[in-house]
Amino acid sequence: MPMISLNVNGRRHTLDLDPQTPLLYVLSDDLELKGPKFGCGMAQCGSCTVIADGKAIRSCSTPVGTVANAQITTLEGLGTPEKPHPIQQAFIEEQAAQCGFCLSGVVLTAKAYLDQNPKANETQIRQAMSGVLCRCFTHTRMVRAIMKYAQGRNA
Amino acid sequence: MNPLNLTPDASEALDREGFSRRHFLKGSGALIVGFSITSVAGRIGLETALAAQGAPAAAQPNPGQLDSWLAIGADGIVTAYTGKCELGQGLTTVQMQLVAEELSVPMQRVRLIQCDTSITPNQGTTSGAQSHQANFNKAGLAQAGATARQALLRLGSERLGVPAAQLIARDGAISVSGDASRRVTYAELVGGRTFQMLIDASAPRKHPKEWTVMGQPVARVDIPSLVTAQAEFVHNVRVPGMLHGRPVRPPAVGATLQGVDESSIAGMPGVVKVVTQKNYVGVVAEKPWQAIQAAARLKVSWSAGTGLPNNAQYYDYMRKQPSRDTLVVDSGDVDAKLKSAAEVVRATYMYPFQMHGSIGSSCAVADVQNDKTTVWAASQNVYALRGSTATLLGVAPDTVRVVFTRGSGCYGINGADAATFDAALMSKVVGKPVRVQLSRKDEMAWENYGLAFVVDQQVGLDAQGNIIAWDYEGWSASRGGRPGARPGNVASGFHMGFEPAPFQPLRPAPAPTEFVGDNNTAPSYVAGRVGDKQGGAGTVASERVLSHRIEAPFFNGPLRAPEQLQNTFAHESFMDEIAARVKADPVAYRLKHLSDPRLIDVVRSAAKTSAWETRPSPKPGNRRTGVASGHGFACVARDGGNGWVAMSADVDVNQDNGQVVVRRLTIAADAGPISNPNGIRNQLEGAALHGISRSLAEEVTWDDQKVTSFDWQTYRTLTLGSVMPAMQIVLMDRPDAAATGAGETSITAVAAAIGNAIFDATGVRLRQVPFTPERVKAALAARRT
Numbered sequence A: 001m002p003m004i005s006l007n008v009n010g011r012r013h014t015l016d017l018d019p020q021t022p023l024l025y026v027l028s029d030d031l032e033l034k035g036p037k038f039g040c041g042m043a044q045c046g047s048c049t050v051i052a053d054g055k056a057i058r059s060c061s062t063p064v065g066t067v068a069n070a071q072i073t074t075l076e077g078l079g080t081p082e083k084p085h086p087i088q089q090a091f092i093e094e095q096a097a098q099c100g101f102c103l104s105g106v107v108l109t110a111k112a113y114l115d116q117n118p119k120a121n122e123t124q125i126r127q128a129m130s131g132v133l134c135r136c137f138t139h140t141r142m143v144r145a146i147m148k149y150a151q152g153r154n155a
Numbered sequence B: 001m002n003p004l005n006l007t008p009d010a011s012e013a014l015d016r017e018g019f020s021r022r023h024f025l026k027g028s029g030a031l032i033v034g035f036s037i038t039s040v041a042g043r044i045g046l047e048t049a050l051a052a053q054g055a056p057a058a059a060q061p062n063p064g065q066l067d068s069w070l071a072i073g074a075d076g077i078v079t080a081y082t083g084k085c086e087l088g089q090g091l092t093t094v095q096m097q098l099v100a101e102e103l104s105v106p107m108q109r110v111r112l113i114q115c116d117t118s119i120t121p122n123q124g125t126t127s128g129a130q131s132h133q134a135n136f137n138k139a140g141l142a143q144a145g146a147t148a149r150q151a152l153l154r155l156g157s158e159r160l161g162v163p164a165a166q167l168i169a170r171d172g173a174i175s176v177s178g179d180a181s182r183r184v185t186y187a188e189l190v191g192g193r194t195f196q197m198l199i200d201a202s203a204p205r206k207h208p209k210e211w212t213v214m215g216q217p218v219a220r221v222d223i224p225s226l227v228t229a230q231a232e233f234v235h236n237v238r239v240p241g242m243l244h245g246r247p248v249r250p251p252a253v254g255a256t257l258q259g260v261d262e263s264s265i266a267g268m269p270g271v272v273k274v275v276t277q278k279n280y281v282g283v284v285a286e287k288p289w290q291a292i293q294a295a296a297r298l299k300v301s302w303s304a305g306t307g308l309p310n311n312a313q314y315y316d317y318m319r320k321q322p323s324r325d326t327l328v329v330d331s332g333d334v335d336a337k338l339k340s341a342a343e344v345v346r347a348t349y350m351y352p353f354q355m356h357g358s359i360g361s362s363c364a365v366a367d368v369q370n371d372k373t374t375v376w377a378a379s380q381n382v383y384a385l386r387g388s389t390a391t392l393l394g395v396a397p398d399t400v401r402v403v404f405t406r407g408s409g410c411y412g413i414n415g416a417d418a419a420t421f422d423a424a425l426m427s428k429v430v431g432k433p434v435r436v437q438l439s440r441k442d443e444m445a446w447e448n449y450g451l452a453f454v455v456d457q458q459v460g461l462d463a464q465g466n467i468i469a470w471d472y473e474g475w476s477a478s479r480g481g482r483p484g485a486r487p488g489n490v491a492s493g494f495h496m497g498f499e500p501a502p503f504q505p506l507r508p509a510p511a512p513t514e515f516v517g518d519n520n521t522a523p524s525y526v527a528g529r530v531g532d533k534q535g536g537a538g539t540v541a542s543e544r545v546l547s548h549r550i551e552a553p554f555f556n557g558p559l560r561a562p563e564q565l566q567n568t569f570a571h572e573s574f575m576d577e578i579a580a581r582v583k584a585d586p587v588a589y590r591l592k593h594l595s596d597p598r599l600i601d602v603v604r605s606a607a608k609t610s611a612w613e614t615r616p617s618p619k620p621g622n623r624r625t626g627v628a629s630g631h632g633f634a635c636v637a638r639d640g641g642n643g644w645v646a647m648s649a650d651v652d653v654n655q656d657n658g659q660v661v662v663r664r665l666t667i668a669a670d671a672g673p674i675s676n677p678n679g680i681r682n683q684l685e686g687a688a689l690h691g692i693s694r695s696l697a698e699e700v701t702w703d704d705q706k707v708t709s710f711d712w713q714t715y716r717t718l719t720l721g722s723v724m725p726a727m728q729i730v731l732m733d734r735p736d737a738a739a740t741g742a743g744e745t746s747i748t749a750v751a752a753a754i755g756n757a758i759f760d761a762t763g764v765r766l767r768q769v770p771f772t773p774e775r776v777k778a779a780l781a782a783r784r785t
């Protein structure tokens, strides 16, 4: 099998892998990262989301070979409990989680979208989030947290 | 102190995370842990500490002993053991608040260990919004805390030579009232030792008026670690030597295994074993992606399924099946009263099978060895799962240890137990630890759905439009359930050859011996008189409530507000229909037929807060095209008295495309004393939105062989992009009342409130959930003719 090199959260990993393997399994099993999670495996829910070269992608449906040269960021790559990223800080302040399983999809989709569309309004943000699921229905607080982050980054 | 013999794995993991032995060598006798056990290192450390302290791996803590609940370390850290687990609802935080409050220690000094069959007291299932009662009234964790505080005061009194009445417990120390310099810390009194005493049922709890930590909107302790992905889920559990299993479920309900052609996957990388038992097939491989690919490629032959009843006609089918009947109440005069009534109103309501639909498909890790089995599972009941896993494996329960590890939100019995059986069987066969995470399809096509209901209602009215008789007859379909002792109550165990709990028809229903408010089978408006006791929340004295349980084709089990939601939809929609029939305001009409003061209070409060417009429905003057708006009301005493809620909903109905949007929800809720207003609000909001999704979109579907709703395209749910209502929540504070459930009240009333608002907006009554655009459009079209 070919060697594949991946840039994840600022670290470079070289792995011996079938390039067709979905990125999610590489991140969660080979690299033992906890951020991206298997929810559906069919690009329907968002739980496996990571940011690759600034774009939110669904790692469950992305062959690892296609992101070999990308800069990949997972939820744990954004910040830590001691030093959370501003969007994570907004989620903490708004208490915007219940079980927390969906957070990679919610936080990273919103972040990637706002990085590219800093002036987006709430309707546009909702539109961007329309493929992301939270089955605990923390929607109200999550949207509040995202809006808070959006306003903060424009301030 | 016992010497510690750490395994190399444990040492390495602990070193990596910067733990040293002193973190868990503080105790003697009681297990005392000075660190969080949510990390891998923590888990190994805990296990090592258990062994080092001589606790047998499968010990069962005695809930009558204080030491089973609380331990105070030499460093003053309080470790609490609870049998109620974190399902995403903030129970960790509020239980820590409880311990901090009862013991008078700062929250930062409290550690909480949840649901591990070897070290936490058996508190049954974490479900049904029961945890608040179990641990926050005069029992469980609260009483343990009260007992410990009293013991510390007594010990402090001996040490300081001052009567206990002159002492106060504060900040982890006992001091003399008025002379803070005379104090002794808990650590000095009992640090690192056990209490060796029984729980004292009469130890006084703190009154809510004295609370400083409870009752506060304390932020959830786990959110920072969740939002930065530091928290460990069962999905992240990795144990040395672990393999990955993938079940191959049958293609149809009732299909039996005819044969497996193992040569079809010969040579595939990483494949370790094909596991079969009865109608069960699974593939074990070194890596998850290898197991998934091999399971997909494996040639398995199956018989045809046993066939399923027609989906479209299922509600009629339910009425014709053998049933197990229950009479909740029967005053004996209902038929006569209906006959003499000025008017009789009738309606039928339908509620579909719905699924838990956890966002993460279920996952478990099992390590089955000859004499010892360890399971990591996100089960709501680790104690029962220990028994059913032992049955499945054919081993003694005391050789099995089940460790709760958080999962994705479950809302009832999702696939957590089923995945545990998958992992356990495969681990047993290969002799190595096996992790299983179900596919999305296997999760959704085979989980234990919430029950389908069809309900016939009729009431008799007097000449003034008052209800004088209420007659409920309902049919519900169910099979299997929580595993309890039976692995066959869920799909994986059933496929492995275990039978579900047998269905036993019973007709006619025996006469009721007491009024049972559970499941809200009886409406809130009946008196609920059985013998000389009145158990209902209402005034209607002529009452008959008869339910028929039939056997469902699918597995079922509790789903958030189980049965309460289905019944409340039927009751609260019907109440609205009756009010409209007699041209009464729906809130005033409800109040006229209620007697339960707490229910009356929430009804008044929700009406006031929402500035309810008093008038009959439908709303006068609405146009019959375009967007029409309206309001709807519903209320419920959940389970007859485990949480009270009233709700008004404002909706917009797009009469051209059938879309319903909920614009505003006003909720008044009463769950007894408020343990954490932030937590309860998060729960009421989340459950209400969950209710909107279930009311508008969610429905299990099937064809003549199999379930056809098995992913997020075929089972719809509201997304983060959906417009969500503005929510206003009023919490009734009842410091003198007992704690009741909070996580399920708001969802119970949502479907009816929305349906009633649709009626108010359009004059069209929807009697079948979900209110999909197609159903709304069809109903509107029927109105026009």
Ligand code: FES
Residues within 6 Å of the ligand: A037, A038, A039, A040, A041, A042, A043, A044, A045, A046, A047, A048, A049, A058, A059, A060, A061
């Ligand atoms: S797991 Fe990738 S989108 Fe659901």
Ligand code: FES
Residues within 6 Å of the ligand: A097, A098, A099, A100, A101, A102, A103, A133, A134, A135, A136, A137, A138, B088, B359, B408, B409
């Ligand atoms: S917080 Fe549980 S799925 Fe979003």
